[in-house]
Structure formats: structure tokens, C-alpha cells
Amino acid sequence: MSISRDNLRNVTPYTPGEQPQFAKKIKLNTNENPYPPSPEVEKTLVGLDADKFRLYPDPNTGLLREALAKRYNVTPDQVFTGVGSDEVIALCFQTYFNSGKPILFPEISYSFYKVWADIYKVPYKEIPLKEDFSIDPEDYKVPNGGVIFPNPNAPTSRLESLSMIEEVLKANPDVAVIIDEAYIDFAGEGTSALALLSKYDNLVVTQTFSKSRSMAGMRIGFAIASREMISYLNDVKNSFNSYTLNYPAIVCGAAAVEDEEYFRSTIDRIIETRDYAEKEFKDLGFTFSKPSANFLFVKKPGVPGEEIFKYLRSKNIFVRHFNTEKLKDYLRVTVGTREEMEELFREIRAFLAEK
């Protein structure tokens, strides 16, 4: 009366960043936004017509796609939405990566690429970063089944230039090149690969509402690409799961996009706090490359990352530490509020003084 083992899929579960449940803590470990979403989101939420819940949501998320199209100056049929960029990228893997040739992505990168490749049986090759954590475009000029990398990269927070991305696009005209821009809004004007869309039909740019739009709890991600690439994505999605984004996500998502002013002001505050954090880390002798996301990836030469991590944790300050050979010296620290960062640096100073 118990299922036999050979029916089961073997998996290695992912360990998400801790979600500590007690109240007095500083949470700088999952790259969430320290500020609430636009007040328009709350207004929209309170105004929702609960009677509409009885109906299936719009499977094409028209309202949200139109808001995004307007904001990013594309047509609605160039926009695809999903339950977080996790769902969007997983669908990209299923849609675009079927040639049997290995896809390419950086060895240090978003950890789910490998997981999706495994689960959807897509062969892949992980390409080491250069010493300074930058991507060498030469590595992507080999036969492949597609390319994906985050820009800025995670967990390094390092930004690649548009000219580097264009070099990769030029070398790979007949496969999908996906730029995962979860953190691009923190990288400054003119950094998004969306600027290259009109020239490259095989470019797919993915973004998320979880970071810059303070809506991790609503689960919204999207892709923007040529009409053709988006139509393939829709075909696959509609073949097996018509209704993904729920009604509150669609309408609150649209409301958030329409409040450009709030969006800009929140980003500005986070960048200001990041500048402060950079200066503090530098003063304390930490090394890091210039951060372009809402987190910093730092190390203190001579002090193991795990020691600082554990000390901070004992003070109820949660940052992220990755226990792998290449990353173990580092800490990934989300940019919180100014007050949270001041508290962080007070504790780091105390820790270093004790040593």
C-alpha cells in the first residue's frame, strides 16, 4: 500500500533564504525591497470586486500586459507574464531550449538555471567567470543551444555592459539569448538590454516585480521580446496551464506599473543607501566589485564569511552566506533601510573589534 521507489522523481530540494518568523530582526538575506509597494497597490486591493473571484482570471493578463507595454514602449504582444520570473524563465527553458545542444550560462549565477535544465532535460555547460566575476563574451562564441545569464549577475551584483551583451547576441543569431534582469532597475539608466530589442529578434529580457516593485508576495514576473518569441512562449504555456496569474496579481500589478513616480523614488532611496553601504564596507576593509543590484557581495580578507554570518545571525541580522568553495569567503547583503544598514555596520564593527 506504499508507492515503490522507482515511480519517484529524484531531486535535490533547493534551500531558499531563511524566513525568520520572530519580530525583532533585520532581514537582509533574500533581496527583498525594504519599502512597501506603491500606495496605488493598496488602493486597488481594497477596491477589488470580490465577486469577480468566482470567475477564472484573464488567461492573457491583458490589463497587466498593456500597462507593461506602455511603460516599456513595446506592443502588448511583446509581453509575457507569469508567477514570478521563476515561472517565466522555467517556461523559457521548456520553450526555447530543445535543440539537444548544451545551453550556456555562468558557473556563478542564479542557482535555478541548473535545476530547470535538469528537470526539463536540457543539456548545459557552466562557464567560469573571470577572476573579477565578469563574463568573458568569448566564452559564448561556441556552438550552443541557447544562452542565459542575469544582468546584474547574482550573487555578485556585477553589471555587464550593453556592448558586451550585443557581442553575445551577434555571435548567437539563431538561438534564444535570455537576459535575466531581475535587478536591472537598480543599475541606473540605459543599462537594460530592452534597448537592443529592435535589433535582435532572438533576445528575451525577463524582469520581476519582486525586487524594484516591492511585490515579492504577489508573485509577478514578465518577459519582453519580439512578437515571434513571445508567441512561442504563449503556445507552450497555453498548452498546459492556461490560468497562472490570479486576479489580484493582474490588477495590482498594473496599478504598480502605472505609478512611475513612486517607483523612481523608491529606487533612488535604495541606491542612496547602497552608496552609503559601499562607503562603510570600504572603510571597514571589505572588498567587492561595484554593486549594481539591491545587494552587495562582499568579503573581508582574512575573515571567513561564515564567521561574520554567524555573528550577525546571533544578533538577529540575517544576511546570505553560500557554503561553496568559490563563494565561501563572501556575504551577500541586501540593501535595507538606512536604519537597518546602520545597525548592520554597528554590529560588524563590534564583531571586528572583538577579533
Add this chain to the structure above:
Amino acid sequence: MSISRDNLRNVTPYTPGEQPQFAKKIKLNTNENPYPPSPEVEKTLVGLDADKFRLYPDPNTGLLREALAKRYNVTPDQVFTGVGSDEVIALCFQTYFNSGKPILFPEISYSFYKVWADIYKVPYKEIPLKEDFSIDPEDYKVPNGGVIFPNPNAPTSRLESLSMIEEVLKANPDVAVIIDEAYIDFAGEGTSALALLSKYDNLVVTQTFSKSRSMAGMRIGFAIASREMISYLNDVKNSFNSYTLNYPAIVCGAAAVEDEEYFRSTIDRIIETRDYAEKEFKDLGFTFSKPSANFLFVKKPGVPGEEIFKYLRSKNIFVRHFNTEKLKDYLRVTVGTREEMEELFREIRAFLAEK
């Protein structure tokens, strides 16, 4: 600069029931509930703390799983939740159906089973129903990689007995047997296979908030099974997508489950209207097996289903017609409000009088 074809997944997109956008219409084509969700859902929604949206939702949906566990008299670790039962069942396919042996499901059944089997490369065998649309348990006593069927079945609205289900379970002790109970709440007391859970560790029961709980727009589904079976499902889900249900879905879902009284009263109203519809269809010379879901699957001997379908559509009444050899004589008609059904029968009478 355009992706070459051999990179792309070939799919046949699913066609969901029409979602007509104009206001004056009667929509009896997607088995939605004609009544709004519990007033507690609206209260919860209005009371939501928008500041919480900035944080990732609880990946384990504790609040919702606890409410469901209490309601169904199981422990929270026997409950798994997802974005509609579509996501839950798709995950079941990925988790339980890996032996390489064909899984079994009825030929006339929920159309997505075949789609998921194809997309996850699970071999399958479709078993014809008996003449009267019932399932013959003998057909499921052959070597297989798992079993799944809806109860009540769709689009037939026909209920199978618990003793028939137990016969299938007894014959298949070492594979997953999934009973897809999307419509079970309309089938009366004592019909759910949940009653068999304590005896069969390989039984998985899936249900949804989209029908009986009037929350199709919120996308919530769940599975209940032994602790062991649920743990396998969690392992697979957490290996590639940690955060699926969003924050409003988790808290509003819990609120809906807790309002048992409203739930019962809505179900009672729908069953009462279904009884009325049965009587009317019978009076008009339609034939059908006893409906146990919130829809009827009817045919009028001598009158092609498509003719009635098109006539009703011209009157802005939407029902569902399937254009396949075995189903083309039939119409699937969702139970709406009493007033909607009265309008439906007025139009059917007018149509038949014209003929």
C-alpha cells in the same frame, strides 16, 4: 537574428472555454460558481497589509494548509497547495509517474492529463469508458505506472462509488492512484475518496477552490494524501519553484475554508438549481446520466449538439460543445443561478419550437 525552429518545443495549444467580454450574457461554459466567495474573503482582502507584499510569501503556505487540515481532519503535513489543481496535478505527474510504465486514465476525461503526460514524457494509455460513461475497474487491473481519473468525471458529471475506487486502489498498491475531485463537493456527503486515506498510503486526492468555493480567480488547488506522498511532492516543488501561491491567495484561501456555513449554503443552492435543470432537460426530451458536478452533460436525440450550441450563442448564452466524434452530440452546461437557467430553458424551448 531569428531563432531556428529546431530549438522550439512543438505544442498543440489548449483552447479554454470562451471568456466573452460583453456585459449582457449568460456564461454557463467554464463551470464557474454563480455565487461570490464567502464574505470573509472580501473582509480578509480589504484587511490585507499591503506592506507585506514586499516580502516573499510563505513557501509552505502554513496558514492555508492548517485551515485545510482542520477542515478535512488530517495533519498539515498531509496537505499540499498549488496554483489551481492544474499546478498540483502537473506536479503529481512530475513526482509520481517516473517508472517508465504507462499510466492509465479514462479516454473521456480532463483533457490536460494527456497534455501533461506528453510534456513530462510520461507514457500513458487512455481507457475507453463503458457505454454509459462509467469506469470499469477491471480495466485498471493491469501493470501500470499510476492511475488518475476525475470523480465526478468531466465532462460527463458522472460519479463513481467509493467501492469502485477502493477496488482500483486494491489492485494498484505500489503506484500512485490520484483521484481528481475538482467537483466532489457537488456530489453529496460521503462521496470523497478522502474517506479511504487512512487505508491507502498511495492514494492522492486533489481538490480546487475554483468551483465549490467560488475562487477560480484566485487560483488555489490542493492535494491531500499520506505524509509520505506529500513529502515527495514537496521535494519536487521545492527543487525548482519555491514560491507559487501569492500572499492574497494564502490568506483569502484560509478565510474561505473557515466559513463552512457559507460554503454549505452555496452548495445547497447549486444542487437545488441542478435538480431543477435535470427536471427541465428531462421534460424537453434530453438524455443524460445523473449529474454529480456543477454541470450537466446532456444530449437531445436527433438534434446535433452544435446546432443548439450555436443557437444559444446567438442569444448570448454560452455553454460548452466539444467537437470530437464521441462527444459531438452533447452539451456541457454549467449550473448557473436559477434565473440564468430559466432563461436558458426559455431559449432552448424557443429553439426546439422553431425546428
